Amino acid sequence: MTLHVHDLTCARGGLPVLEGVSFTLAPGEALILRGPNGCGKTTLLRTIAGLQPSIAGEIEAPSDSIAYAAHADGIKAVLSVTENLQFWAETFGTASVEAAIDQMNLRALATRPAQTLSAGQKRRLGLARLLVTGRPIWALDEPTVSLDTDSVALFAGVVRAHLEQGGMALIATHINLGLPEAHVLDLSAYKARLPEEGAGGFDEAFL
Amino acid sequence: MMPDLGRYFLEVTLAYGVSLGLLAVLALWVWLRGRAVRRALDEFENSRGKNG
């Protein structure tokens, strides 16, 4: 079980943003994606998660092995914390939400409607959702937005525990997560060159 | 020159007038929009100093 990305080109709005991205993620490894805003971190994660097609290259991963978490947490305000998690657990076919609630320190909030949570608490709930998916590869887009330092440490601990159980994590982030063992991939090195003009490509007028 | 349209003069001329008018408006719109877009594109390409 590895995630193998080979020579991947992905596009945003019809124009290639990243090309030649290659890396391998083995069980227990984490990879941190860095790069300036707009360099294509989100695009890369969405492509790997299968939400958008790639232009070229290969993504090799066992089917249904990637859990994607974006800026938005997918939390329903009128449902309670447990109800929110239970829905995702049933959708992903995993049994229990209790472990996730404990790990993300949500026990005290378990019966509260999600709309009464603070931004950081909501974020923790969103990350708890990752735990209940039961999937080995996490693709996380800015997972620490609106978390305080304690919560970041908590999050790093959850990621580390996930890695120790043979999981993998692919994290786009700006801040230091406190995961020294993680590899770092700077995406600005893979910025796509625009196709040459006049190269005679079929749809060159549009590129 | 005008043919004798009898008591339906109004209807027939109205139909022809309105239809040709609509076609003319459409053709004019297509032409004006085409001209505007062509000019904008030419301007843009010239300012880039390349001739795409």
Place this chain on the structure above:
Amino acid sequence: MASFWEYANPLKFMRTTDWLLPVVAWAAVIVTAVGLIWGFFFTPDDFRQGSTVKIIFLHVPSALMAINAWIMMLVASLIWLIRRHHVSALAAKAAAPVGVIMTLIGLITGAVWGQPMWGTWWAWDPRLTSFLILFLFYLGYIALWAAIDDPDTAADLTAVLCLVGSVFALLSRYAAFFWSQGLHQGASLSLAPGTRIDWAYKAPLYISMTGFGLIFLALVIAGTRTEIRARRMKALVARERMA
């Protein structure tokens, strides 16, 4: 012999239509003028419908092109969805306004013709009704194109809408016939021009139909050229922003 698909290359399309567009446009003007002038000035009155029969030279060709425009959009949408040729999607986009105007002309001439014949501007005749419905479908299609920023997404979504819409437009047509017959009993208000049409009418009618076809072709070519330029402009701006 070059493959037909080469014309789906935008550059090739532009180069070809550079000389083709003026030819088609002038042909359209001349043929339509001949057809309509013949029809308006040199056809005899019908013994029953009087001079209103002359409206046929506008009504039938425009109605024909209103339907053909939608069919062309359907084919172009399919080509885009299957082969991903941008020119195809842009041609579908360019055809829609022409189709709307053709539908409108068909409706208006129908109303103006209906007034003296049936004594009313509008009747819920199945043919008129299904044209009104076609008009609504055109509006929806154009509105969807206008609402979406990303050009490829817009092309995809409108293409799917065109496919689904075609099925429902056909169903609506059957529904309209079913419904109107259910209420009115029989086709007393049918617009079908008498079973025997004299050559005195047929000849200018066929010329007008050809003329409207050429008008449609010319306007779609011109529109597609504009859409190709607009699309390129968008791509260049996006490129600029990235560089």
Place this chain on the structure above:
Amino acid sequence: MRALLLRDLRLALRAGGGFGLGLAFFLILAVLVPLGVGPEPDTLALIAPGILWVGALLACLLSLDRIFALDFEDGSLDLLATAPVPLEAVVSIKALAHWITTGLPLVLVSPVLGLLLFLPAEAYGWLILSLLLGTPALSVIGSFGAALTVGLKRGGLLLSLLVLPLYIPTLVFGAEVVSRGTQGLTVGTPLALLAGITAGAVALLPFASALVLRINLR
């Protein structure tokens, strides 16, 4: 699947879920029409089937944009698209949830509103039957429109423009069943066509909706 259905139902029924809006609209329409048309029982009885069908259609339209837009905004749709459930099934389940919270209540209250509009006694059975057969199509077709406009900021108006023409066949055959049934004519053909449209829409449109959703998500 079951979880998604339960969640959507729960969301619709809790505060702010919009459940009952469509019903209230349906009721208001049935009150406004006699006020506008006049109280003559004969006139109202004549137009009642049409009014009730048009009312059902518009009431259905009101809540369509909620099918996907809310899930799109809060990111749930991304997560559902990566879940081990085919998107076609997600679309179908959401349309089903929409029907249960909108279409089914409309069917159930329509006899009461028929009373307000002096619907002839023999028409009630046909009204309920036609609505029962037709409203699922409204939800499924509506979910296609909702999927088309999901990424748009002001998609509501566009949604109505796209969806209402698609509702025409269902409306025509549905209202026809009621008016023919009331007059004691045979209703076999419109009934079969109504059921056919619903069956076809339920079977095929989710594929188009899922395709469109994937395009909107990328």
